[in-house]
Amino acid sequence: MAATLHDVARLAGVSIKTVSNVINDYPHVRPETRERVERAIGELGYTPNLTARNLRSGRTGAIALAIPDLSLSYFAELAAAVIAAAEDAGAVVLVEQTDGDRDREIELLKSQRLKLTDGLIFSPLGMSQEDVAFLDVPYPLVVLGERIFDGPADHVTMRNIEAARAATEHLIAAGRRRIAVIGAHEGEVIGSAGLRLRGYREALAAAGIPFDADIVGFTTLWHRANGATAMRELLARGVEFDAVFGLNDTLALGAMRVLQEAGRRVPDDVAVIGFDDLDEARYSIPSLTTVHPGQDWIARTAVTTLLERIAGAGEATPPRLLLADYRIEVRESAPAVEISAA
Structure with missing residues (x-):
């Protein structure tokens, strides 16, 4: 018995x-x-009757996580961190992949499948600031990323502008003046690419270095292949640069491979820095200097914040903006430097 x-x-x-x-x-x-x-x-060896407990509480013990693309290392690592944080809190996670498609993201927010969960951690990519009204949902919601700000839900994200500025300052402190950037999106202002490009430009301006559009590599997606293609285009144009800021690590890794194929030594000829501190960045040759944007903190905070909202479902408290700290992880692709405090 x-x-x-x-x-x-x-x-x-x-x-x-x-x-x-x-x-x-x-x-x-x-x-x-x-x-x-x-x-x-x-x-x-007692095991609680979770079904009966959930029926009494009106909760399922599960939360949903909606992310654009599990094939991208950043989102795969984010999902793993969210699942681990939820397990520590006694919750399970149902993962939805939206492919970054606006219509699918909006459809998901209205989906009956979410009734199987107590709340949603949502990382939109196709939606934009004009879609903020769709975040007004009748269940607990935490938003990640940089597509929509000032919405009706708690928002957990990274300090994109400040961290990108710090990455660029690192290269400037190493004596680099012609810093190419890979991964910009045409016309984007709000979004990871737009915000990180803004931080890059702020660092250049503060150092008295003119912005040069000729050394900005535009892409649509942020895969290695896009970084490689953008770097080939820069080299084919014959523009001069002595450093590269990849707006994420996969772009930087793709660009670094093309530089090596072209006979450019990293970091002697061209220093390279990325953004995200993916696990693979430690093991590239040379290992990639990068921005650690606090993704583990983002995952834990998103889970904790969502569970707090679930526990106090009837409380009408204002939505919060929660920002992660960042740091530069110095490895082999860009030299160590000392940056004096402002």
């Missing part, structure tokens, strides 16, 4: 209500009582 709630209460010498409070992780349980109940659960 499987152990019951009554069996746990009897062995621990507490009420059934106290056992329930421990299982549901209520905060107002004395540590010694919690320890006694948890020891009894372990001895008896």
Whole structure:
């Protein structure tokens, strides 16, 4: 016979209500009582009836994560971090892939599938600031990324402008003055590409270096192939540059491969810096200097924030903007430098 709630209460010498409070992780349980109940659960091998508990609470114990593309390393690593953070909190994650398509993203926000979950962590790519009204949904929602700001939901994101400025300043401090940038999007202002390009331009302006559109490589997607193609185009035009800022690591890795094929030494001839601090950046040859934008913090904070909203579903508190810290991870592709505080 499987152990019951009554069996746990009897062995621990507490009420059934106290056992329930421990299982549901209520905060107002004395540590010694919690320890006694948890020891009894372990001895008896008791497993809570999650289905019955969820029916009583009106919750499923699951959250949804919607991301553009699992084939992109950044989103794959983000999904893994969200799943790990949710598991630590006792929740499971259902992952949806939108392919960054605006219509699919809007459809997902209205999808009946979300009734299988208690809330959604949503990273839009096709939607834009004009679509902010679609974020006004009847369930807990946390938004990631840089496509929509000042919406009706909590927003967890990175400091794109400041971090891109720091990456560019790192190259300037290393003595580089002709800094190409790979991955810009035509006409974009809000979005990762637009914000990171803005940070790049701010760093140039602060150092008195004129912005040169001839050494900006535009792409549509941010895959290695796009970085490689953009770099081939720069080399074919014969423009001079002594550094490259890839607006993400995969672009930088693709560009770095083409530089090496062309006989350009990294970092002696051309220093290279990326953005995202993907795991593979540690193992490229040379290893890639990059911006660590706080993705683990973003994942943990998104999960914690969503679970707080789920727990207080009836509370009408204002949406929050939560920003991750960043740092430069110095490796072999760009030299170490000292940047004095402003």
